[in-house]
Amino acid sequence: MLRIEHYTKKYGDKVAVNDLSLHIQPGELYGFIGHNGAGKTTTIKACCGILDFDEGEIYINGTSIKEDPIACKRQIAYLPDNPDLYDYMSGIQYLNFVADIFGVSRADREERIHRYSSMFELTGDLAQSINAYSHGMKQKLALISALIHDPKLLIMDEPFVGLDPKASRLFKDTMREICDRGGAIFFSTHVLEVAEKLCDKVAIIKDGVLIKHGTMEEVRGDASLESVFLELEEAGREGAYE
Amino acid sequence: MNKALFRKQLQEFLAVFLRRNKKTGRSSGKGSMILYAAVMLYALGVFGFLFLQVASALCPPLVASGAGWLYFAFMGLMATVTGIYGCIFNVQSQVYQAKDNDLLLSMPIPPGKIIFMRLGSCYALVLLMELLVMIPAEIVYVMEVPGLPVLQILLFILTVILLPLLALAIACVLGWLLALGSRHMQDKNLFNVLISVLFLVLFFLLYFRANTYLQMILTNTASLSGKIRAFVYPLYKMGQGLTGNAVAFLIFTLITLVVSFLVYKLLAGTFLHLATAPGKTKKKVYTGGPMKTASVSKALMRKELRHYRGSSTYILNSSMGTLFMIGAACFLFIRQGWIRSEIGFVFEYYPEMTALVACALLMFLTGSNELTAPAISLEGRSIWILQSMPVDPFKVLWSKIKLHLVMTLPPAVLVMAAVFVVIRPGTVLMLLIVLVTVLNILFDAVFGLLVNLRLPHLEWNDEITAIKQSGAAILSLLGNWALLFVLALIYAIIGRILGPVIYLLLAAIVLAAVCAGMLVWLKKKGAAKFAVL
Numbered sequence: 001m002l003r004i005e006h007y008t009k010k011y012g013d014k015v016a017v018n019d020l021s022l023h024i025q026p027g028e029l030y031g032f033i034g035h036n037g038a039g040k041t042t043t044i045k046a047c048c049g050i051l052d053f054d055e056g057e058i059y060i061n062g063t064s065i066k067e068d069p070i071a072c073k074r075q076i077a078y079l080p081d082n083p084d085l086y087d088y089m090s091g092i093q094y095l096n097f098v099a100d101i102f103g104v105s106r107a108d109r110e111e112r113i114h115r116y117s118s119m120f121e122l123t124g125d126l127a128q129s130i131n132a133y134s135h136g137m138k139q140k141l142a143l144i145s146a147l148i149h150d151p152k153l154l155i156m157d158e159p160f161v162g163l164d165p166k167a168s169r170l171f172k173d174t175m176r177e178i179c180d181r182g183g184a185i186f187f188s189t190h191v192l193e194v195a196e197k198l199c200d201k202v203a204i205i206k207d208g209v210l211i212k213h214g215t216m217e218e219v220r221g222d223a224s225l226e227s228v229f230l231e232l233e234e235a236g237r238e239g240a241y242e
Numbered sequence: 243m244n245k246a247l248f249r250k251q252l253q254e255f256l257a258v259f260l261r262r263n264k265k266t267g268r269s270s271g272k273g274s275m276i277l278y279a280a281v282m283l284y285a286l287g288v289f290g291f292l293f294l295q296v297a298s299a300l301c302p303p304l305v306a307s308g309a310g311w312l313y314f315a316f317m318g319l320m321a322t323v324t325g326i327y328g329c330i331f332n333v334q335s336q337v338y339q340a341k342d343n344d345l346l347l348s349m350p351i352p353p354g355k356i357i358f359m360r361l362g363s364c365y366a367l368v369l370l371m372e373l374l375v376m377i378p379a380e381i382v383y384v385m386e387v388p389g390l391p392v393l394q395i396l397l398f399i400l401t402v403i404l405l406p407l408l409a410l411a412i413a414c415v416l417g418w419l420l421a422l423g424s425r426h427m428q429d430k431n432l433f434n435v436l437i438s439v440l441f442l443v444l445f446f447l448l449y450f451r452a453n454t455y456l457q458m459i460l461t462n463t464a465s466l467s468g469k470i471r472a473f474v475y476p477l478y479k480m481g482q483g484l485t486g487n488a489v490a491f492l493i494f495t496l497i498t499l500v501v502s503f504l505v506y507k508l509l510a511g512t513f514l515h516l517a518t519a520p521g522k523t524k525k526k527v528y529t530g531g532p533m534k535t536a537s538v539s540k541a542l543m544r545k546e547l548r549h550y551r552g553s554s555t556y557i558l559n560s561s562m563g564t565l566f567m568i569g570a571a572c573f574l575f576i577r578q579g580w581i582r583s584e585i586g587f588v589f590e591y592y593p594e595m596t597a598l599v600a601c602a603l604l605m606f607l608t609g610s611n612e613l614t615a616p617a618i619s620l621e622g623r624s625i626w627i628l629q630s631m632p633v634d635p636f637k638v639l640w641s642k643i644k645l646h647l648v649m650t651l652p653p654a655v656l657v658m659a660a661v662f663v664v665i666r667p668g669t670v671l672m673l674l675i676v677l678v679t680v681l682n683i684l685f686d687a688v689f690g691l692l693v694n695l696r697l698p699h700l701e702w703n704d705e706i707t708a709i710k711q712s713g714a715a716i717l718s719l720l721g722n723w724a725l726l727f728v729l730a731l732i733y734a735i736i737g738r739i740l741g742p743v744i745y746l747l748l749a750a751i752v753l754a755a756v757c758a759g760m761l762v763w764l765k766k767k768g769a770a771k772f773a774v775l
Binding site: 048049050051052069070071072073074076078080082083084085086087088089090091092093096097098099100101102103104105106109110113114123124125126127128 | 525526527528529530532533534535536537538540541542544545548549551552553622623624626627629630631632633634773774
């Protein structure tokens with residue numbers, strides 16, 4: 001579903017991500033973890049075609065994001081870490097705008113908006129201006145807009161930030177459902193417990209280099225994901241001191 | 243703390259003018275700053291010249307009749323009104339609607355200091371606008387009264403520093419009232435637009451009747467003196483001070499400082515409440531209902547219209563041309579008989595030159611609309627939405643061009659019709675004027691977008707910095723003027739040989755070619771650039 005091959009991104013002389021390769025299969029829920037500034041957002045943005053890159057290739061369902069970005073974007077939904085939405089629209093106007101761009105039929109959009117806004121308890125607020133929304137409400141609206149065109153691949157940066165426990169729980173269930181239906185999800189998180197409980201596979205990135213990836217069992221072994229992550233971080237730091 | 247706040251405000255101010263290299267993180271160098279400074283100086287020169295004309299008409303008779311103070315009081319009044327008009331909406335936008343208000347208020351910074359820092363940049367703007375009036379006023383006065391003592395010059399410099407405080411204080415009170423009033427409005431933007439248009443109409447009524455008022459001042463000096471003394475007492479004292487009365491100047495200084503301090507205390511005391519309290523507008527509840535689908539182009543256009551309609555700052559600063567065109571059309575339709583009786587002979591004797599001048603004026607008027615120059619910057623931090631969607635970036639750019647055309651073409655047609663009713667050119671010239679004007683509108687739209695793509699500013703804290711103070715907006719305006727200048731220059735060199743029909747036809751062909759070239763660039767390179775901005 002998502003194939004990243006030898007992806008390298010530089011900012012001037014600084015290498016932000018170096019030679020990263022990952023393969024996310026249909027049905028997989030893939031966690032992407034790393035410290036702040038490790039290169040998670042840079043990788044995620046490149047996968048969505050909103051950041052150009054220097055070397056490597058990224059394929060969505062076999063289509064190169066460089067060669068045909070629009071075909072790729074039709075199949076994905078992207079959710080940034082801090083979703084700034086259009087303050088001058090109401091919630092329902094925004095959802096309709098997204099649905100129009102993705103060409104969602106009237107019946108489908110009515111059904112999905114109703115389903116997801118009821119699930120996130122946002123239906124009553126959809127006529128309100130987004131300007132009046134709280135951070136959590138904006139996050140819920142962004143999630144609904146990401147689900148409105150029934151994407152095959154969901155790419156998200158810290159999707160649980162700002163969600164209340166109930167919404168968070170419901171969204172986790174939805175993520176699982178999407179993968180069970182053959183979709184795939186690639187998301188970054190700092191909450192290792194979430195990644196451990198939710199993900200089929202996980203990748204750990206450090207200073208732009210992929211240091212470990214695979215199934216949860218392969219990565220953590222008998223230990224917890226947190227201890228493995230901290231161990232890898234520590235090893236990297238000691239290596240740097242030496 | 244003060245230094246850090248000042249540096250933050252300065253960085254914010256400069257960021258809109260400088261292009262930051264995404265790869266290196268470095269901003270563009272001195273060259274850009276020099277270019278912006280040159281453009282600003284040119285614009286200031288044009289407005290300064292207008293006020294120089296007013297000062298030249300007023301100063302000699304008033305000084306001769308011993309009412310020099312009235313001259314300064316009147317010029318001071320004009321400077322104050324100009325300053326208030328120039329910054330009232332900046333006060334509202336930069337003080338109460340800045341996106342980093344919450345962040346700054348969460349820090350251990352007294353609200354008074356935040357207000358002080360924000361007002362600092364508003365003060366700079368008012369100072370700039372007042373200088374446009376006061377410097378010509380002093381130049382004319384120095385020329386009229388030779389051998390002025392150094393003290394007068396010193397007092398003038400102090401006046402230039404103090405007077406903006408007075409204008410800013412009034413603008414702050416009005417801005418505060420607007421912020422207070424609009425909190426209860428369901429449609430704040432409409433409220434702001436109406437208030438601003440009202441200001442503008444008043445400003446232009448005064449401007450168009452300037453000659454009548456000047457005559458009135460000169461013939462009714464005695465009664466006007468009494469009114470100035472009664473209604474604008476600080477300016478009366480300022481005028482007296484600038485003509486040699488040191489005590490009067492001290493009174494003016496004292497009044498200005500006290501008023502400014504009181505206003506500052508009022509704002510500082512209410513800032514936290516006004517900047518953070520939610521408006522008391524009625525909550526709308528979504529009740530469902532059938533949904534409508536739209537094509538991608540229609541959805542993008544609807545989005546642009548909603549953005550435009552949702553921002554009074556965008557409406558007021560980028561589409562003043564629409565208002566000017568409607569105003570000009572009304573004036574021409576209503577006063578066509580009078581215009582023809584006064585200068586109709588010019589249209590009869592010089593029909594070709596009349597057509598060319600009319601075309602240039604139409605180009606200037608339509609060029610006052612600048613909807614595309616800030617259009618990309620206005621996407622701000624929500625640009626990821628369009629970038630991550632499966633839509634051709636050129637379609638997005640085209641929707642921004644379409645907004646410019648939608649807001650400019652209808653009033654342009656109206657004003658063109660009014661011009662044709664008055665000057666009555668032949669059919670061929672009429673068609674060519676229409677063609678050149680329409681192509682000029684397209685040029686402005688595409689050029690503005692192109693400049694904004696080169697100079698995007700997405701990390702703004704308040705919209706006004708992206709709209710009013712950005713390098714893209716200034717360069718786009720300069721592009722329109724440069725085009726007019728080049729066309730006039732070409733006419734001066736070969737226009738007479740070609741004749742107006744061939745000249746306008748060639749101008750249309752060149753404009754069409756330039757527009758096509760820019761559109762091709764936007765489609766090929768601009769779209770790719772927008773996708774990863």
